[in-house]
Structures are given as C-alpha cells and as structure tokens.
Amino acid sequence: MDLTELSIVSIKTLLIYVAFIQVVPVMIWVERKGAALIQDRPGPNRVGPFGVFQPIADALKFLFKEDPVPKEVNRLLYNLGPFLILLPSSLIIAAIPVGDRVELFGRDILLQVADIDVALLFFLSISSLGVYGILFGGWASNNKYSLLGAMRSSSQVISYEIPIALSAANAVMFYGTFSLRQMVMQQEGVLLGFLPNWGIWFQPIGFLVLFVALFAETNRLPFDLPESEAELVGGYHTEYGSMKFAAFFMAEYINLATASALLVTLFFGGWHVPWLSDSWLLLKLGSQNVVALVQVAMFLAKISVLLCIFVWVRWTVPRFRFDQLMHLAWGNLIPLGLANIIVTAILLYFFEGR
Amino acid sequence: MNGEIVQNLKLLSPELVLVFFLVVLFTVDSIWEQTRKNFVPLAVVFAACLLGTVATCWVSKTAPTVFFSGLVANDNFSAFFRYVFLFSCAAGMYLAFGSKELExxxxxxxxxxxxxxTFGMSLMAISTHLLMLYIGIETVSILSFVMAGFKSEDLRASEASFKYFIFGAFASALMLYGFSLLYGLTGSLQYGEIAQYVQANLGNMPYLLPLSLILVYSGLAYKISAFPMHFWTPDVYEGAPTPVASFFSVAPKAAGLAAILRFFLDILSYDAASGSWKAIGGEQLVSVVAVLSAITMTVGNLSAIGQNSVKRMLAYSSIAHVGYMLMGILTLDTFGLGAILFYIIAYCAMNFGAFWVVSIVADLKGSDRLDAFRGLGWSMPILGVTMVIFLASLAGIPMFSGFIGKMLIFGAIVKTPGLLWLAVLGVLNSVVSLYYYAKILRELWLEGREPGTASELSIYHGVALVGLAIPTVVLGLWFAPVIHFVERSIATIL
Amino acid sequence: MREVFFMIFSIFTVLAALGVVVSRHAIFSAFSLVLAFFGLAILYLLWGTSFVSMLQILIYTGAIVVLFVFVVMLLDLKKEETLDSAKTGPLVMAGLSVWFFSLLILRALNRATYFKSTNVEAASDIKSISTLLFSKYLWGFEILSVFLLALIVSACVLARAEYMERKADQ
Structure with missing residues (x-):
C-alpha cells in the first residue's frame, strides 16, 4: 500500500462520493418540477430559468435557519440521529460499480471505491443500519408523535429488508457471485439477437420484488407513512431544524440514488451500453479512458431514468395504510420472493450449462 | 458425503419420528380448529413416543457408530437415553393433560x-460434536424457558421463566467460552479429536485445558442443577406449572447427565483397563468431582428441611439426587457408571410420581403447601399409598428402586479407595432426606381425617400413579435384568 | 499495519462493551452494543473472513439490537438512579474478580502449547462455508429449522396472554 495507491484510492473515493451527493440538489429540483408537471402547475420558476437554482436557494435557507433544540431531549442521541442516518447511506456508495477501469499513471484503476467480494451482502448489512438513525432520531426528540413515526418507520424498514434479501439471494443464485462488479460484467452484449443482455429478462419477479421493497426501504410514497405530513407532522424528523433536517433529507435522497444504483447494477446492465459490447466500444473509440467516460455517462443516464420513475410513482399513487403496508411485505412480497427462489433454483438445476 | 448421509439417516429414525410428528401437530393445529379442546394432541404425542420407542429398538440393533462426519453417535448408550426421554415425554404430556393448570x-x-x-434432549445424548451438543442444549433450554412461563398471565410463572432464562443465558455464555478455548487448543470440536489431543499432551497439559473443561462443566451443571449452578431450581420449579416442573425435574437432568458422561468420558480418555483417569492430574480431578457432588447433596438436602412448599422441597430434593448421581462418575468402571443409569431409571419413575401427586393436590386444593396434603391419604387411598411408595423410594428405604440405586452407587464408591467419606456422607444425607419426606407423609396420613373432603381420584390419574408405582416397587425387588441392560449401555461408550 | 488496526479496533470493541455495562440509561447500553458489534465485525474483516463480518453486521446490528432498541423505547425507561451506599463493595469485588480472572487467563495462555489438528476446516470464503454447511454439518443445519419452528410457536405462546386479555376486554 504505497503512497500513490493510497492517494489514488482517496481521490477516487472523494470523487465518487461527491458525485453521488450531487444527486441531492438535482433531485430536489427534479422532484419539485416533476411534481408540478404531474399536478399541472408551474413548480419552482422564480429562482433562475425554470427554477434551476432552487436547490441552491434551499441549501442557503437550511444554512441560515435557526436550529431549534427542544428542551428535554437526550442531547447525545438527538445530535447523533442525523449522523447515524447519513453514515449508512454514505457507506453503501463504496460498493457501487460506476464504470469499468480507467488506465492512468500506468495502472488499472477500477471505477468503484472497493471491489468487495461480498458486495451485495455489504449492501444489505449497511442498509439495515439505517434503522438506527430513524429510531434514535425519533426517540430522542422527546415527542410522542416522533416516537410513533420512528416506530412505524423502523418496523417498515426491517420488514421490507427481507424481500430485499430474498431478491438479492435470487440474484446471487443467478449470477453465481456476490460481487456487484462481477454481476455487471455478466450483463454485457446482446441476448437472443435483439435484446440487451440485462438481468431483468431473466428475473422479472426478482426485479418486481426488489423494486417494491426498495420503495419501502427508502421511505418513499406510497410507503411514506412515517413521514406523512397530514398525520404525523413530520414523523421522526419533526423536531429537527435547519442542517439536521437537511441531513435527514440528504440521507433520503442518497438512499434513493443508491437504491436506483442497485437496481441498475442487478437488472439493467450496470454501466454497459445496451446492445454494445465493451470490446466493440474499445475498437471504435480507441482509448480505454474514453470508453470509461461513456460507461459512466450510461450509468448516470440509467440511474436518472430510475430516479424519474421514483418521482413519477411518488406523485401518482396514494399512500398505503400501515396494516396494508405490513401485509404487503409479509403476506405478498415474502411468499413471492420465496417462490421466486425455488423456481430459480429449479430452472438453474435444469439449465446447468448457462 | 451424500451417500454416507443417506445411508446413515435411518440411524436417526427416532429423532426423525419426533420431527415428523412435530410437523403433524403443527399441520393439524393450523387446519383443524376443534382440536384444541379434545384429545388429539395427547394421542399424537403418544403415537410419537410409541413409534419413537419402536424406532429406537430397531436402530439399537445396529453396531455402534459415530456418523455424519463425527457429529452424532448411535450406540446402546443413546438408545437407553432415547427410551428415557420418550417415556418422560409421554408421561409429561399425560400429566399436563390432566392438570387444570394448563388450559x-x-x-x-x-x-x-x-x-x-424431547428432540433436543435426544440430540444432547447422541451428539459427539460440541456444536451438536450446543444445539441440543439450547433447544432444550430455550423451549424450557417458554414452558416454564407457559401461563404467561400468571406472574409467578413469568418470573420463574425469566429467572431461568437469565441464568441459562449466563451458563450458556460460560459454556461457549469453554468451547471456544477447547477449539483454540485442539483445532476441532469433535470429541474424538479432542481426546486425541489430550492423549498426545498427557505430559505437559496446558492450563487452558482444565479451565475450559471447568467452563464447559458449569454450563452442563446448570442443566442438571448441580452445585454451583443450582440456584435457579427452587424458584423455577415453584413458579412453573406443576406438570412442567415435573417434566423438568426428570428429563433435562437425564439429558445433562448423558451429555456429561459422553463428553467427559470421551475427552478424558478414560481407560477401561487401568481404571484411572489418564489425563489431567488424576487424583485432583477425582477429589474435585467428589467435593462437588458432596456439596450438591448436602445443599439440596439441608435446604429442603425448612421448606413449607412441597414443590420447592421436591426441587431441593432433586438437587440432592443429582448429587448422588454425580458420585457415580467417580467410580470409573462399568459398575459405577451403570449405577448412574440405573438411578436415572429409578429416579425418573419416582420423581415423576411424587410430582404427579403434588399436581393432583395442587389442582384439588389450589396450593402446594404442606397443609394442603392434610388427610388426603384417607380420602384418596390410592394417592396416599402411591405417595408413600414414591417418597420411600426417594429416601432410599429398602426394597424400593431408590434404595437399590443408592446401594449400587454407594457400593461402587466404597470399593474405590479414598472415597469412603463420600459414601458415609451420602448415607447421612439419605437419613436427612427421610425427615422431610416423612413430613409430607405425616400430613397425608397422620394428621387426622378432614371431614367433608370426600374427593375422588379420577381414573385418569389413578392409572398413571399406579403405573409409576409398579416399576418403583418391582425394580426394588427384581433388578438384575435392568442392571444388565444398563451395563451393556454404558459399556458402549467406554 | 494490521496489528495497529487490530489494536485500535479491539480497544474500541472492549470500550464499547464496557459502555454497555456501565451506562446509566438502557438506550445508551443498546447504542454501545451496536458499536461493540460493529467493532467485532471489523475485527472479523481484519482476519480475512469477510462473509462472517457482513453476516455479523446484518444479523446482530441490523436485526437483534434493533429489537433491543425497540423494547427499550417502548418501555419508556428512565435514567437509573445510583444507590450510593451499595456501590463500593460490589465494585471492589468486581475489580478483584476481573484481575484474578485475567491473571488466570494470561498464565494459561503463556503456558499453552497449541496443537494444529490436521482436520481443521479452512473455510473462510462463502463457497467453502456453504459446501461445508451442506455436506458435513447438514444434520445440524437442518435441525435448526425444527428448533426455529418450535421457537415461533413459543413466541406465539408468550404473546398470547396479552392477546387473550384484550379479547376478553372487548
């Protein structure tokens, strides 16, 4: 681990992390403009053309706002809440493959912070740590409604972790590896002559289960009962103001970005350009670095499409009631996921050559 | 590997029978609503125990093997304990059905x-791998916690269950620490391989080995409620529903003893020829175990004297009986170790019987204090007579099975040099125990008849009491075939 | 390098474990438990067993301690008051026993001769662990499912009393 390697890894980490954080301001604008489009109203259009500087305005607002701290709170845990919720969201970014390699300074640098061989398991474990920020934030606020929101949210999150795990198990069975990079590598090129070689054709039900469960994991509508404005004021982040509230906000959007990244990696070919194989690209474009740029751009494009779908669903579908939510997880998604695993196992056994 | 598994699976048929009936119970319960109120659970459990016994009989005909890559063993020793567990399961279920304490x-x-x-206990008795032992122990322990707190609306039961749980978790932690130290030393969790390590290092025994064995012993001692891990026994037995307490006093103790015998005999490389512990400073180990069993006996007996609640008294008496049973380990030969197994059979019948009577009285009078027994010997003669038989056997009065068991164990102790004091202490303890057993008998028969308590003993309970009393009497008179059976069982693990 | 990390994280884990015992408020104990398990997971990583490390985080910190925290929050515990009079005795005893026990362990560790059995299973990556689980330890693996079935039933049994009470009230 010499100095060059250390510095390369640090710069890579910084770049990828900062790049992912940029999702937050972009999503703020996309969300509000998207909501406006669906609800047939203009949306933010004061701050810059088409309201493009709205996120900056929001950030400035958060920075300069007063930070009210309720009187009888548990100081340590109250201040720790936002930190605890940002930590897992940031950690997951380490496992996501953004692109293939780049050749710089005579070395092959993988466009992934860490090529962990148990990357999918890492994703599952770290995302299950997100519960703590919600729980401690809600409880430490010394507010019964916050506690209720925290309880609801955390039970929702841990209930929906199981369908995610089942879907991930399904993907592992199919790809034969836990490493996200290996999974992407297997989705290169063309399938049957006219389809891009994506995972979704092979595991449609797995995709469905994961998609629905990720909505619930990230507390997005239609599963956002914990933060429902009409009922619980703000749920677990009611008592937080200014930057701490911004932290909760950021964590939610970064979670959204990583969830979309997971979906893209598992089911939509990761950073591959559809229909085109990497070697063809290398041939056409000459340098590996240019190919890497194209791949990163493709990855971002795919994530953006998924993010738009998330926003679209949010403003279209009404909210689930809590018991409906729980029943969906335990009564529908888990049996579906289990059946999916069994079917996949049977099919894999018979088509062992693939 | 797969071929071996499929081939040897039939050697586990008693356990598989139990699992099958477990699934049957579960399915029947989910599908058929009415079964909660009638005899279907009892019938299924009886069928399970019957088929399990048949399977054990069938399986014990094959040669002793250690199979599944050293995980479990099947020999006469396991067959013996499977019989004991299946019998206790059937008896426990029968008692629970007749009791008003379980709705x-x-x-x-x-x-x-x-x-x-029962399945977990079978596992404890047949396992030759620390992992299997742990799974068995935890299955028995955790489900015992729940059984103790079965009537969760009763505060006493919840408290008993909670105490049991805390103590069990603590003992489990100690035992696991011992397991991990053993693994670190020997690189294996299998009894045979640990024994090889001990054999290879007889000269320079690392200090960690006795330490880890002590830790493992404390975990197992918790299961059989020997000193120093006996403190949970009176509170749990008193708080738990009586059928559950009676089951606890018999079956997990037998399972714990099976595990202790298998584990320590295997690991300490007991040598049948020379008749001495080959490893770990032979003399010290003998005296340590002797002192432990002596303290267990004494603590159990002395604490039972002042008790007013019969369930607590029987709990302390069960601790004392464990002390007697532990003495048998010191004798180090087939005779002494076989005496332990005989004692287990005798103890099973008589302790179950004693608790059965307590359960009947508790249902009748609503309490298990001594004065609840007043005059019941006259109004329910069968109850009275069988209680006399059970308590006399427990105290070791001649011509009951308890006496034969004690005679065998004390006889074996007396033959071993240097342990005469232990035998004398055992006899003294038996005399002390006679005192508190006699207190119950006095209440039953000598405290005068209570007018107007003409209560009838139901046939359900009467049959069971007589059924348990008969072996107690018969084994006291005609015990040779049982002794042969027992010695054959113990010989397979020596 | 690895030794330095090991030192740092083992001290971290021990301090977190101490925090579990020493905290006045149950919720801080639960939080220290999270930190202790996390530290343990990092120690597993340092030994090269990444699978076990991820499982540790997933199961222990991600599920078990969450349940602990749930219970603590639902019980609405207050900060424990100290009993000033009863503090010195137990503390001295605790200190003495820790000292004695660590002496024992150190002495034992110094004199131990470690024996490498030839049958040690070198299974640290997922493939070998799963192969072992389904070949050598298959029986144990399958028994656990029976155990889990009985555990689910027992959870229902324990929760039933409250349910029955509520039904009776209605």
Missing amino acids: KQNRMEFALLIVCV
Whole structure:
C-alpha cells in the first residue's frame, strides 16, 4: 500500500462520493418540477430559468435557519440521529460499480471505491443500519408523535429488508457471485439477437420484488407513512431544524440514488451500453479512458431514468395504510420472493450449462 | 458425503419420528380448529413416543457408530437415553393433560413444545460434536424457558421463566467460552479429536485445558442443577406449572447427565483397563468431582428441611439426587457408571410420581403447601399409598428402586479407595432426606381425617400413579435384568 | 499495519462493551452494543473472513439490537438512579474478580502449547462455508429449522396472554 495507491484510492473515493451527493440538489429540483408537471402547475420558476437554482436557494435557507433544540431531549442521541442516518447511506456508495477501469499513471484503476467480494451482502448489512438513525432520531426528540413515526418507520424498514434479501439471494443464485462488479460484467452484449443482455429478462419477479421493497426501504410514497405530513407532522424528523433536517433529507435522497444504483447494477446492465459490447466500444473509440467516460455517462443516464420513475410513482399513487403496508411485505412480497427462489433454483438445476 | 448421509439417516429414525410428528401437530393445529379442546394432541404425542420407542429398538440393533462426519453417535448408550426421554415425554404430556393448570386452548402448543424438547434432549445424548451438543442444549433450554412461563398471565410463572432464562443465558455464555478455548487448543470440536489431543499432551497439559473443561462443566451443571449452578431450581420449579416442573425435574437432568458422561468420558480418555483417569492430574480431578457432588447433596438436602412448599422441597430434593448421581462418575468402571443409569431409571419413575401427586393436590386444593396434603391419604387411598411408595423410594428405604440405586452407587464408591467419606456422607444425607419426606407423609396420613373432603381420584390419574408405582416397587425387588441392560449401555461408550 | 488496526479496533470493541455495562440509561447500553458489534465485525474483516463480518453486521446490528432498541423505547425507561451506599463493595469485588480472572487467563495462555489438528476446516470464503454447511454439518443445519419452528410457536405462546386479555376486554 504505497503512497500513490493510497492517494489514488482517496481521490477516487472523494470523487465518487461527491458525485453521488450531487444527486441531492438535482433531485430536489427534479422532484419539485416533476411534481408540478404531474399536478399541472408551474413548480419552482422564480429562482433562475425554470427554477434551476432552487436547490441552491434551499441549501442557503437550511444554512441560515435557526436550529431549534427542544428542551428535554437526550442531547447525545438527538445530535447523533442525523449522523447515524447519513453514515449508512454514505457507506453503501463504496460498493457501487460506476464504470469499468480507467488506465492512468500506468495502472488499472477500477471505477468503484472497493471491489468487495461480498458486495451485495455489504449492501444489505449497511442498509439495515439505517434503522438506527430513524429510531434514535425519533426517540430522542422527546415527542410522542416522533416516537410513533420512528416506530412505524423502523418496523417498515426491517420488514421490507427481507424481500430485499430474498431478491438479492435470487440474484446471487443467478449470477453465481456476490460481487456487484462481477454481476455487471455478466450483463454485457446482446441476448437472443435483439435484446440487451440485462438481468431483468431473466428475473422479472426478482426485479418486481426488489423494486417494491426498495420503495419501502427508502421511505418513499406510497410507503411514506412515517413521514406523512397530514398525520404525523413530520414523523421522526419533526423536531429537527435547519442542517439536521437537511441531513435527514440528504440521507433520503442518497438512499434513493443508491437504491436506483442497485437496481441498475442487478437488472439493467450496470454501466454497459445496451446492445454494445465493451470490446466493440474499445475498437471504435480507441482509448480505454474514453470508453470509461461513456460507461459512466450510461450509468448516470440509467440511474436518472430510475430516479424519474421514483418521482413519477411518488406523485401518482396514494399512500398505503400501515396494516396494508405490513401485509404487503409479509403476506405478498415474502411468499413471492420465496417462490421466486425455488423456481430459480429449479430452472438453474435444469439449465446447468448457462 | 451424500451417500454416507443417506445411508446413515435411518440411524436417526427416532429423532426423525419426533420431527415428523412435530410437523403433524403443527399441520393439524393450523387446519383443524376443534382440536384444541379434545384429545388429539395427547394421542399424537403418544403415537410419537410409541413409534419413537419402536424406532429406537430397531436402530439399537445396529453396531455402534459415530456418523455424519463425527457429529452424532448411535450406540446402546443413546438408545437407553432415547427410551428415557420418550417415556418422560409421554408421561409429561399425560400429566399436563390432566392438570387444570394448563388450559384447554393451549394444549396443542404445549404438545409441540414438549415434543421439540424431547428432540433436543435426544440430540444432547447422541451428539459427539460440541456444536451438536450446543444445539441440543439450547433447544432444550430455550423451549424450557417458554414452558416454564407457559401461563404467561400468571406472574409467578413469568418470573420463574425469566429467572431461568437469565441464568441459562449466563451458563450458556460460560459454556461457549469453554468451547471456544477447547477449539483454540485442539483445532476441532469433535470429541474424538479432542481426546486425541489430550492423549498426545498427557505430559505437559496446558492450563487452558482444565479451565475450559471447568467452563464447559458449569454450563452442563446448570442443566442438571448441580452445585454451583443450582440456584435457579427452587424458584423455577415453584413458579412453573406443576406438570412442567415435573417434566423438568426428570428429563433435562437425564439429558445433562448423558451429555456429561459422553463428553467427559470421551475427552478424558478414560481407560477401561487401568481404571484411572489418564489425563489431567488424576487424583485432583477425582477429589474435585467428589467435593462437588458432596456439596450438591448436602445443599439440596439441608435446604429442603425448612421448606413449607412441597414443590420447592421436591426441587431441593432433586438437587440432592443429582448429587448422588454425580458420585457415580467417580467410580470409573462399568459398575459405577451403570449405577448412574440405573438411578436415572429409578429416579425418573419416582420423581415423576411424587410430582404427579403434588399436581393432583395442587389442582384439588389450589396450593402446594404442606397443609394442603392434610388427610388426603384417607380420602384418596390410592394417592396416599402411591405417595408413600414414591417418597420411600426417594429416601432410599429398602426394597424400593431408590434404595437399590443408592446401594449400587454407594457400593461402587466404597470399593474405590479414598472415597469412603463420600459414601458415609451420602448415607447421612439419605437419613436427612427421610425427615422431610416423612413430613409430607405425616400430613397425608397422620394428621387426622378432614371431614367433608370426600374427593375422588379420577381414573385418569389413578392409572398413571399406579403405573409409576409398579416399576418403583418391582425394580426394588427384581433388578438384575435392568442392571444388565444398563451395563451393556454404558459399556458402549467406554 | 494490521496489528495497529487490530489494536485500535479491539480497544474500541472492549470500550464499547464496557459502555454497555456501565451506562446509566438502557438506550445508551443498546447504542454501545451496536458499536461493540460493529467493532467485532471489523475485527472479523481484519482476519480475512469477510462473509462472517457482513453476516455479523446484518444479523446482530441490523436485526437483534434493533429489537433491543425497540423494547427499550417502548418501555419508556428512565435514567437509573445510583444507590450510593451499595456501590463500593460490589465494585471492589468486581475489580478483584476481573484481575484474578485475567491473571488466570494470561498464565494459561503463556503456558499453552497449541496443537494444529490436521482436520481443521479452512473455510473462510462463502463457497467453502456453504459446501461445508451442506455436506458435513447438514444434520445440524437442518435441525435448526425444527428448533426455529418450535421457537415461533413459543413466541406465539408468550404473546398470547396479552392477546387473550384484550379479547376478553372487548
């Protein structure tokens, strides 16, 4: 681990992390403009053309706002809440493959912070740590409604972790590896002559289960009962103001970005350009670095499409009631996921050559 | 590997029978609503125990093997204990059914739990790998916690269950620490391989080995409620429903003893020829175990004297009996170790019987204090007579099975040099125990008849009491075939 | 390098474990438990067993301690008051026993001769662990499912009393 390697890894980490954080301001604008489009109203259009500087305005607002701290709170845990919720969201970014390699300074640098061989398991474990920020934030606020929101949210999150795990198990069975990079590598090129070689054709039900469960994991509508404005004021982040509230906000959007990244990696070919194989690209474009740029751009494009779908669903579908939510997880998604695993196992056994 | 598994699976048929009936219970419970109120759980459990006994009989005909890559063993020793566990399961379920302490709606779950506990106990007795032992112990322990707190609306039961749980978790932690130290030393969790390590290092025994064995012993001692891990016994037995307490006093103790015998005999490389512990400073180990069993006996007996609640008294007496049984380990030959197994059979019948009587009285009078027994010998003669038989046997009065068991163990102790004081202490303890057993008998027969308590003993309980009293008497008179059976069982692990 | 990390994280884990015992408020104990398990997971990583490390985080910190925290929050515990009079005795005893026990362990560790059995299973990556689980330890693996079935039933049994009470009230 010499100095060059250390510095390369640090710069890579910084770049990828900062790049992912940029999702937050972009999503703020996309969300509000998207909501406006669906609800047939203009949306933010004061701050810059088409309201493009709205996120900056929001950030400035958060920075300069007063930070009210309720009187009888548990100081340590109250201040720790936002930190605890940002930590897992940031950690997951380490496992996501953004692109293939780049050749710089005579070395092959993988466009992934860490090529962990148990990357999918890492994703599952770290995302299950997100519960703590919600729980401690809600409880430490010394507010019964916050506690209720925290309880609801955390039970929702841990209930929906199981369908995610089942879907991930399904993907592992199919790809034969836990490493996200290996999974992407297997989705290169063309399938049957006219389809891009994506995972979704092979595991449609797995995709469905994961998609629905990720909505619930990230507390997005239609599963956002914990933060429902009409009922619980703000749920677990009611008592937080200014930057701490911004932290909760950021964590939610970064979670959204990583969830979309997971979906893209598992089911939509990761950073591959559809229909085109990497070697063809290398041939056409000459340098590996240019190919890497194209791949990163493709990855971002795919994530953006998924993010738009998330926003679209949010403003279209009404909210689930809590018991409906729980029943969906335990009564529908888990049996579906289990059946999916069994079917996949049977099919894999018979088509062992693939 | 797969071929071996499929081939040897039939050697586990008693356990598989239990699992099958577990699934049957579960399915029947989910599908058929009415079964909560009738005899279906009892019938299923009886069928399970019957088929299990048949399977054990069939399996014990094959040669002793250690199979599944050293995980479990099948020999006469395991067959013996499977018989004991299946019998206790059937008896426990029968008692629970007749008891008012367990309501009708919960019988199906109780049946499920008791069958699974029996399964776990079987596992403890047949395992030759520390991992299997741990799985067995935890199955029995955790489900016992739940069984103790079965009537969760009763505060005493919840408290008993909670105390049991805390103590059990603590003992489990100690035992696991011992397991991990053993693994670190020997690189294996299998009894045979640990024994090889001990053999290879007889000259320079690392200090960690006795330490880890002490830790493992403390975990197992908790299961059999020997000193120093006996403190949970009176509180749990008193708080738990009486059928559950009677099951606890017999079956997990036998399972713990099976595990202790298998583990320590295997690991300490007991040598049948020379008749001495080859490893770990032979003399010290003998005296340590002797002192432990002496203290267990004494603590059990002395604490039972002042008790007013019969359940607590019987709990302390069960601790004392464990002390007697532990003495048998010191004798280090087939005779002494076989005496332990005989004692287990005798103890099973008589302790179950004693608790059965307590359960009947508790249902009748609503309390288990001594004065609840007043005059019941006259109004329910069968109860009175069988209680005399059970308590006399427990105290070691001649011509009952308890006496024969004690005679065998004390006889074996007396033959071993240097342990005469232990035998004398054992006899003294038996005399002391006679005192508190006699207190119960006095209440039953000598305290005068209570007018107007003409209560009838139901046939259900009467049959069971007589059925338990008969072996107690018969084994006291005609015990040779049982002794042969027992010695054959113990010889397979020596 | 690895030794330095090991030192740092083992001290971290021990301090977190101490925090579990020493905290006045149950919720801080639960939080220290999270930190202790996390530290343990990092120690597993340092030994090269990444699978076990991820499982540790997933199961222990991600599920078990969450349940602990749930219970603590639902019980609405207050900060424990100290009993000033009863503090010195137990503390001295605790200190003495820790000292004695660590002496024992150190002495034992110094004199131990470690024996490498030839049958040690070198299974640290997922493939070998799963192969072992389904070949050598298959029986144990399958028994656990029976155990889990009985555990689910027992959870229902324990929760039933409250349910029955509520039904009776209605």
